[in-house]
Amino acid sequence: MLAMAGEEEKQRGSGVSRRQLCAAACAGAAAIGLFGLKALPAQALVRPPGGQDAERLMARCIRCGRCIMSCPWRVLRAEALSEGVIGAGLPVADFSRNWCDFCASAGGAPRCVAACPTGALELPPDGESVVLGIAEIVPEWCLPWATGERCKRCYRVCPSQYRAIKRDKQGRPSVDPEKCVGCGSCQKACLKPEDGSLAPSANLRAIMVRPL
Ligand code: SF4
Ligand code: SF4
């Protein structure tokens, strides 16, 4: 019974999509004109596991926030209207808050995906691994790269099953894009401006995950 209700909701979620898209487009156009809001974020946002198909996420997500509430590590938040009218309310993985361990320490299966009633978040079939994005280093903001100072924060926290960060002889880190899954642990650990980061804004770090 519950499964049937879930299926109905999933179907309803996909059925709503056209109306939602039209409504979002109309509201977006009005808001962009009236308030000078952006249609899309300045840079693409990282989505929760299973939300990497942007078209499906946009079409199916009903902005209910269940994925956000289900995250045990509070990694997720809703996209703000000021970030982009079209995606407002969609879930964002925000690594300034925490990083995503794919719920390995909370049962083993991503809770956000299980909580989604519409299929907007859907894992790839056959246990294919989920990649949220790839971490990128901004050398101008990274201490070892920019100043030669010693810093191993990102290197230390990259989970042992990925080991995606290596350091050269001068201690300068680099990311192996073949190994990185975009978990955000490095971004979360990177120095904040108040801790001495060279990055100019509170939410920016010298290593940041970019969606694929
Ligand atoms: S997989 Fe788990 S830790 Fe990662 S965003 Fe989803 S609920 Fe949060
Ligand atoms: S649970 Fe699904 S439908 Fe609800 S906000 Fe999250 S992605 Fe969207």
Ligand code: SF4
């Ligand atoms: S996002 Fe950072 S910590 Fe996570 S796998 Fe990639 S390099 Fe390692």
